[in-house]
Amino acid sequence: MIRKGFFLGGIAALVICGAVGAGSSARAGSDNGDIYRAMAVELIAGIKQMEQPATGSDKIDQALLYLQKAYDYVRNKRVRVAVWPFNGADVPMSSEAAEDFNEGLYAALLTENAGRFDFVVRSELTALIDDMEQTGALDEAAENPLAALMENARKIDVLIRGRLRLKDGKVSLTYKAVNVDGRVIAATSPRIVQTGAIERKSVTLVRAVKEAARALADGAPDLNELRLGGIRFQDSGAQPAFGRRFLELLASEIAGLSNDVVTGQTLKVTNLRAPIARGVSVTGKELADHKLGGKPGSYLLSGTYWDIGDEIEIRVALRDVSGRTIPWVGRIDRRDAGTTPIRPASNLAPLRDEDGGPLAFHLLSDRGRDPAYRLGEKMNLLIRVGRPAWVYCFYLQADGTAIQLLPNPHFWKNLTEPLLAAGVLHRVPGEATFPFDFVMTEPVGTELIKCFATSRDVTDNLPAHLRGRSLSPLPKGAIANLSSIFRALPDTTISEQSLAVTVSR
Structure with missing residues (x-):
């Protein structure tokens, strides 16, 4: 929330x-x-x-x-x-x-x-x-x-x-x-349809962590900084407790392998951090997760995992600023997860099905794409469009409540249209656009930010409750209909993007 x-x-x-x-x-x-x-x-x-x-x-x-x-x-x-x-x-x-x-x-x-x-x-x-x-x-x-x-x-x-x-x-x-x-x-x-499958041998959670850490560390001998980008459930963007736990264990194991007891050098481990200065000219290439805050010897650790019945398949990788990637894939016995939640409480993946479009459109946070935050932490939303575009953003909270972020009543007091300049970083919150803090509060779970970039100002063509004139919650089910509403607009080119936000204690 x-x-x-x-x-x-x-x-x-x-x-x-x-x-x-x-x-x-x-x-x-x-x-x-x-x-x-x-x-x-x-x-x-x-x-x-x-x-x-x-x-x-x-x-x-x-x-x-x-x-x-x-x-x-x-x-x-x-x-x-x-x-x-x-x-x-x-x-x-x-x-x-x-x-x-x-x-x-x-x-x-x-x-x-x-x-x-x-x-x-x-x-x-x-x-x-x-x-x-x-x-x-x-x-x-x-x-x-x-x-x-x-x-x-x-x-x-x-x-x-x-x-x-x-x-x-x-x-x-x-x-x-x-x-x-x-x-x-x-x-x-x-x-x-029917298809065959090749079985992959599963191992214990502890062994998977050790095998993955060894493979990744051996593949990155120049590793001096490890940036944690998250391990997400399938294609949902969510980071349930199991993914966060595996990431923590893996990062600790890699650090243990990389620390040099002779020289005293230790591996720097940090969360992924993106620049948050608004109005700064930036290329789309610079906003790829592996480039955010990166430098030589700095690697992004990220991945996904898949629930395949009795087993969990885990895919993780290290990627440096040049894009060089060291992957690892393995399976663990599902029972090794114990009572740790594997799946997100809500399935928001279908709301991301229409993401994309002809307008280059970046939507990320100060922790990259599909981030995770703890209660009390603040989030910054970052937007970049490749060409001038009108942008509309909505937030679906873990309890099902949805509000409109852009435009909003405070936005309309300062600006006449939701037009964003191309090639620069736009930050929300901002004094003119959304003068509130994004502070994570209860309930915990997976939340979703949904944004649309259009080739013209479509505000007057939208239903009244989507014009940003109120901060009151949107009607129930409004988020599920956003894609169809925007894509039905006449004479308009549309791109959309989503950001899954995991909130935990």
């Missing part, structure tokens, strides 16, 4: 039978031809509906006009479609295994396409992604592929992305197609 100064698509579900982990079988798409064909038909149907009519109309959609002016974007004669690869950190299996689902879908798309659209071949997409990673374009766009593609003049009209989630020992996969102004134009209906 936050105390003010005086208070503060339709998407496909794919179920994989059996335990699935980093060693999962890589032939997920071999026996599911009918399923992929059905998914391809649904996606192509949505893409067909977005095609511009070939008539000489003088009335140009304002959102497309914005993209043309801002990004020198011109639609190709034939729609170009790309299937974006999975992020290995966000899937309950290896990247290679996850990519087999994309391969199955891609093959079906080519078959069902009948020459209507141009699909970007995987080799071209791989080269494009490699280039954007090497140049820092993805970091500049907050790991948002659509924004990175638009900012770098990559002529792709539709981006298809999948999402894998683990629940009750099964994996659900979601696919959606998004056009250049960030709107979901197609999504698939639920499907069920």
Whole structure:
């Protein structure tokens, strides 16, 4: 909970039978031809509906006009479609295994396409992604592929992305197609497939900590500072007690291995800290977690863990300021967690499903992305937009109460529109924007900040309770409808971002 100064698509579900982990079988798409064909038909149907009519109309959609002016974007004669690869950190299996689902879908798309659209071949997409990673374009766009593609003049009209989630020992996969102004134009209906799995031997919690610490310390001989970035539950962004406990044990073990009893040198261990000076010119690349406050010899320790029934799969890594990464993956027996909570009390992951869009948009805290705080600690929210944008932010507290952060009544006393300048760091709280302290109070749990960046001032187009004229709680269920409300706005390009905030004692 936050105390003010005086208070503060339709998407496909794919179920994989059996335990699935980093060693999962890589032939997920071999026996599911009918399923992929059905998914391809649904996606192509949505893409067909977005095609511009070939008539000489003088009335140009304002959102497309914005993209043309801002990004020198011109639609190709034939729609170009790309299937974006999975992020290995966000899937309950290896990247290679996850990519087999994309391969199955891609093959079906080519078959069902009948020459209507141009699909970007995987080799071209791989080269494009490699280039954007090497140049820092993805970091500049907050790991948002659509924004990175638009900012770098990559002529792709539709981006298809999948999402894998683990629940009750099964994996659900979601696919959606998004056009250049960030709107979901197609999504698939639920499907069920079978896949194999390779078992990974589990160890005790104590042994996992020792093995991980040794592997990470050996891979970073120049380690002199360890910045703690958090170990989160699956793709939720939340840091339940188990993740915090494992992080504490692992950091202590790494420190023990790194301290030099001969020279007396000790490893500096600190929480991740981001700059909080507002109005400072900053690039998007500088806001990547591994770069925040980093210097040579300083490494970020972060990771995720996955509840896969009788076992917990843990994936942690050290990453230095250059991006060099030392990973470790292992499993422990679930019983070793004892009574320590493994899962967050509330599942806020579905509220993050639509994150992304064509506008480069960074949302983080003074402890980086998806931070954790203890009761009584203060938080600073940091925002950066790649181009001038109108920004609207909302806060969902652990008790289900939601309030609007930006704009708000105090904001309107000082400013006329929620327009943020590009390329600089905007901090909340701030005297003109939100003159209250973010102080963590009861109840504890996972909270969520949800922000939207738009290509125009949409305040008057929003429902009255979303215009920031009151600090009273929003109507029950309002947060769940935010994405659909904003994405239904006419003549508007939209990006959205979320920040999971874990509050503990």
